[in-house]
Amino acid sequence: MIRSQAEHIVVIGAGAAGLMAARELARAGKRVTILEARDRCGGRIHPLSPSEFGYRADGGAEFVHGEAPVTRALLREAGLSLLPLRGARWNVDQRGFSQDETRASHTERLHEVLAALEADLTVADFLKQYFAGPEYGELRHSVQRMVEGYDAADPARASVLALRDEWMNSGRSMQARIVGGYGALIDFLTAECRKHCAAIHLGAAVGAIETAEGRALLRCGNGETYTADTVVITVPLPLLREIALPAEAHNRVAAAADIGFGNVIKLLLRFKSCWWVDAKGNDLSDLLFLLSDKTIPVWWTQRPAEHAVLTGWIAGPKTHALANFDESELIEKGLASLADIFGLSPQRLMQDIVAARAINWANDPFARGAYSYATPDTRAAQSTLASRQGAILFSGEAVYRGPDMGTVEAALASGLEAARTIL
Numbered sequence: 001m002i003r004s005q006a007e008h009i010v011v012i013g014a015g016a017a018g019l020m021a022a023r024e025l026a027r028a029g030k031r032v033t034i035l036e037a038r039d040r041c042g043g044r045i046h047p048l049s050p051s052e053f054g055y056r057a058d059g060g061a062e063f064v065h066g067e068a069p070v071t072r073a074l075l076r077e078a079g080l081s082l083l084p085l086r087g088a089r090w091n092v093d094q095r096g097f098s099q100d101e102t103r104a105s106h107t108e109r110l111h112e113v114l115a116a117l118e119a120d121l122t123v124a125d126f127l128k129q130y131f132a133g134p135e136y137g138e139l140r141h142s143v144q145r146m147v148e149g150y151d152a153a154d155p156a157r158a159s160v161l162a163l164r165d166e167w168m169n170s171g172r173s174m175q176a177r178i179v180g181g182y183g184a185l186i187d188f189l190t191a192e193c194r195k196h197c198a199a200i201h202l203g204a205a206v207g208a209i210e211t212a213e214g215r216a217l218l219r220c221g222n223g224e225t226y227t228a229d230t231v232v233i234t235v236p237l238p239l240l241r242e243i244a245l246p247a248e249a250h251n252r253v254a255a256a257a258d259i260g261f262g263n264v265i266k267l268l269l270r271f272k273s274c275w276w277v278d279a280k281g282n283d284l285s286d287l288l289f290l291l292s293d294k295t296i297p298v299w300w301t302q303r304p305a306e307h308a309v310l311t312g313w314i315a316g317p318k319t320h321a322l323a324n325f326d327e328s329e330l331i332e333k334g335l336a337s338l339a340d341i342f343g344l345s346p347q348r349l350m351q352d353i354v355a356a357r358a359i360n361w362a363n364d365p366f367a368r369g370a371y372s373y374a375t376p377d378t379r380a381a382q383s384t385l386a387s388r389q390g391a392i393l394f395s396g397e398a399v400y401r402g403p404d405m406g407t408v409e410a411a412l413a414s415g416l417e418a419a420r421t422i423l
């Protein structure tokens with residue numbers, strides 16, 4: 001293929017957005033270079049070694065939510081398949097285990113008020129304004145748990161209108177996993193980039209970008225420099241502030257303060273057996289999700305796959321209380337939560353452990369958190385960030401203006417949009 005040496009595009013970040021943008025640009029014949037700070041591709045898609053967990057467990061993104069048209073089209077192209085989730089959702093509280101699917105009381109009233117809402121406000125203000133009474137205590141608790149747990153969001157900042165659709169459809173549906181994990185999708189995209197001659201440089205953290213006469217000069221922490229006609233920046237939102245940018249791009253980045261960005265701590269515990277199936281006399285052999293009020297409140301299994309792995313999850317502002325715990329202390333917290341839930345001793349669970357990981361994404365130097373969420377001012381901020389001015393474009397899950405912010409689908413769709421803007 002004859003490549004135009006006149007146009008060189010540098011993509012910063014080899015996550016889902018960066019790889020997608022690079023693949024589209026490279027296969028359209030552009031000269032593309034990807035600069036990635038880590039020693040691997042994938043970013044917040046982080047497959048763990050099969051030798052640890054018995055399969056390619058996901059330390060970051062794991063589920064394909066909802067319709068996800070860009071993801072599904074890519075999976076078809078890659079010859080990858082989806083395995084729908086199967087199993088039951090259990091709750092546990094001081095009364096014990098229950099599979100009670102009945103919705104919190106006043107849910108209908110919540111839907112009525114939401115449907116009639118015209119002006120946006122934060123979730124916390126919404127609850128204060130419409131559901132302040134003591135009779136709504138359970139409803140407030142369940143809304144806050146959903147906002148923090150699924151969206152990793154702070155109710156004091158999260159937009160109620162942005163979450164309305166999610167709630168009306170009873171939460172962000174977690175429908176399926178990719179057979180081979182999200183890592184298989186990243187492998188496919190990486191191979192596609194290479195096939196179309198995009199260069200991928202790992203260990204290349206961009207620290208500064210200067211522009212002159214319509215061209216950009218990029219400086220990396222490892223001392224290397226690159227020039228480009230166009231730069232696509234796909235780094236996570238908190239990392240945008242760490243790159244020295246020309247004044248115009250710097251001003252656009254200021255808008256990012258109006259986009260929420262939450263944290264997640266994810267634990268993966270592999271045991272010798274699926275000991276949880278017999279829980280205080282309850283048959284939990286169908287367990288998919290388990291919701292509790294313990295320190296690590298949410299747990300899930302790999303059903304329908306039979307791996308003896310439990311994944312623990314804590315998200316949103318509650319993760320701040322665990323900020324100073326190292327990996328082994330987080331694993332201890334996880335085991336203590338499980339021991340409490342199942343009435344077992346943590347030592348007995350520890351004896352059964354085959355492999356364990358705990359990832360606090362806020363402490364990851366190239367993520368500084370998990371994913372974005374909408375505040376009442378986010379749509380305007382995204383338009384400012386996504387507007388193309390000069391040589392620099394912003395892309396990534398946080399810039400995506402569709403309904404599934406904070407997902408892999410959002411990142412892929414945003415990467416595609418950036419490539420199409422350039423082409």
Ligand SMILES: Cc1cc2nc3c(=O)[nH]c(=O)nc-3n(C[C@H](O)[C@H](O)[C@H](O)COP(=O)(O)OP(=O)(O)OC[C@H]3O[C@@H](n4cnc5c(N)ncnc54)[C@H](O)[C@@H]3O)c2cc1C
Pocket residue numbers: 012013014015016017018035036037038041042043044045059060061062063064065204205206207234235236239243264266361366367369370371395396397398406407408409410411
């Ligand atoms: C724990 C967790 C669970 C999740 N679960 C799900 C899920 O189940 N389903 C779902 O759809 N989504 C989920 N997500 C969200 C999903 O992972 C992200 O929305 C998506 O992967 C973001 O892709 P991206 O390309 O926008 O950003 P990233 O994947 O973060 O890619 C950006 C890249 O930029 C690199 N970078 C950073 N700074 C620099 C620099 N200065 N120079 C060069 N490179 C740099 C980073 O290393 C990274 O590789 C989850 C995220 C986390 C953390």
